[in-house]
Amino acid sequence: MDFWKAITVLLRRWYVALPAMCLTFLAAYGVYATIPTRYSSTALMVLTMPTSGSYRPANPGDPNPLVNPLLNFDGGLNMTASIMVQILNGPEVAGRLGVRPDGATTYKVNNGHPNPELLISAPFVLIEGTSLSPQDARTIVARVAERAKVELKRRQQVLNAPPETFINLTEMVPPTEPQAERGGKTRPAAAVFALGVMAALGSAFAADSIMTGLRRGAEEAPPERAEAATAPGEKAGSRR
Known part of the structure; x- marks a missing residue:
């Protein structure tokens, strides 16, 4: 009703x-x-261990068995992915790439889960770039991906890890075609x-309420006003 x-x-x-x-x-x-x-482009990278394994054998004559890197995941790769996400999202790396917080071109990195509490659950590095230009969105994703490889290698060198055990960062999905958001x-x-x-x-109901109130006010006018309005006519008729 x-x-x-x-x-x-x-x-x-x-x-x-x-x-x-x-x-x-x-x-x-x-x-x-x-x-x-705004346009967005994404790229997916995965951390893998080298085929020679994650450690250098003490006896060079007894090397590690060769293993498919995609079948050789462990918790260390997940933790490394978490570290890489934090590094790439930091202002230092963004500044080196020429990205400003208030700029038209930005990017963000995660491992497939935007929730920070889940950063150590997978050895993935997902890069998403956004910009007002489709080409710029794709370019920033490619630049961040290259920078990720540089940062990963540099951090392992700082830790004096044996070069033959360096973790690899492989691009599984290249920068995608920019899509309009x-x-x-x-x-x-x-x-x-x-x-x-x-x-x-609200304006229609307010107008209806006002008009209804005015109409009711006119209908409920005191009788004295009506008599006052008709008195001059009555007096004129009596003079005749």
Whole structure:
């Protein structure tokens, strides 16, 4: 019943609701058009141990058996992936790559889980770059991927790890074709549209309430005012 009452009010006060809805559409479209489109590209890298193993044998004549790197995962690779994520997300590496927090081109790195508590669960390094330009989004992903290899090698050299045991960072999925992110434009426009619809409905109901109140006030006017309005006519008739 309330629904049909609301429809009746809107139909009765269409001259208020219709302009308000038109303004709502224009405002939502204006917000959508003014927000620039951002593009994103991703790359997936995996940490693997060398085929000779993760340690150097004491007896060079008895080398380690060769193992497929993709079948040789352990907790150490997961921890290394976590360390690499923290390093690549740091301001020092971002500054070397020319990325500023307030710049048009940014990137973020994780291991497939945006939750920091799950950073040590997989030996992956997932890089996602965003920019106003499709080419810049893809370029920053490629640059971060190359920088990741440099940082991994440098950290292992600092720790004096044997070169033959160095962990490899292999690019499993190269930088993908940049895709437009519409969500950053759609959400604000939808919020403006929702607020505009509520404002249009509120204005229609407010106008109906005001008009109804004025009409009732006119109908319930005191009788004295009506007699005062007709008295001059009566006096003129009596003079005749």
